[in-house]
Amino acid sequence: MTTAVTELIPxxxxxxxxxxLDRFGNDDAWRLGLTLTELAQERDAAVTIGIRRVNQRLFHRALPGTTPDNDAWIDRKCRVVLHYEESSLLVGARFRAKGRTFETASRLDPRRYAAHGGAFPLRLRGTGVIGAVAVSGLAQEADHALVVEGLERFLGRS
Known part of the structure; x- marks a missing residue:
């Protein structure tokens, strides 16, 4: 296990x-999506943003410079979040910490699942994971950081 991974996981x-979250409905998904859109535009980041509640797409925005590949990445990363109930970056880091790759050790189809950063669980207090929010278009740790910053701003913590 590398030092970078051991520092990243905590x-x-x-x-x-x-x-x-204390609550999260369709209107909240819209507000979070707009928050992430504003953050991306402030940075001139060509990203696609997706928010879903399990099997229902609640928000989707593809900013200029993105491609359909970004949509596919969002789908694959969100499947990881919904399967493991942890962020896609954390899942990938846990596999790397054990000296394995997600693609070979998870037994999940890598065409449908990607443990790369950028998807984060929407976790309700007292309920658990009810969905996922994801960004695709930057390096995986930058995708993850954008989602975290967006959630912090959405929750009024930044």
Missing amino acids: RLEADEARLV
Whole structure:
């Protein structure tokens, strides 16, 4: 296990413990999506943003410079979040910490699942994971950081 991974895992776990929602409905998905859109536009980031509640797409925005590949990445990363109930970056880091790759050790079809950063669980206090929010278009840790910053702003913590 590399030092970078051992330092990354506790930080990612802390993000997830801190960013728990008291409620999350369709209007909240719209507000979070707009928050992420504003953050991306402030940075001139060509990203696609997706928010879903289990099997229902609640928000989708493809900013200029993105492609259908970004949609596919969002779908694959969100499947990881919904399967493991942890962020896609954390799932990938846990596999790397054990000296394995997600693609070979998870037994999940890599054409449908991607443990790359950028998808984060929508976790309701007292309920658990009810969906996922994802960004695709940047390097995986930058995708993850954008989602975290968006959730912090949405929750009024930034």
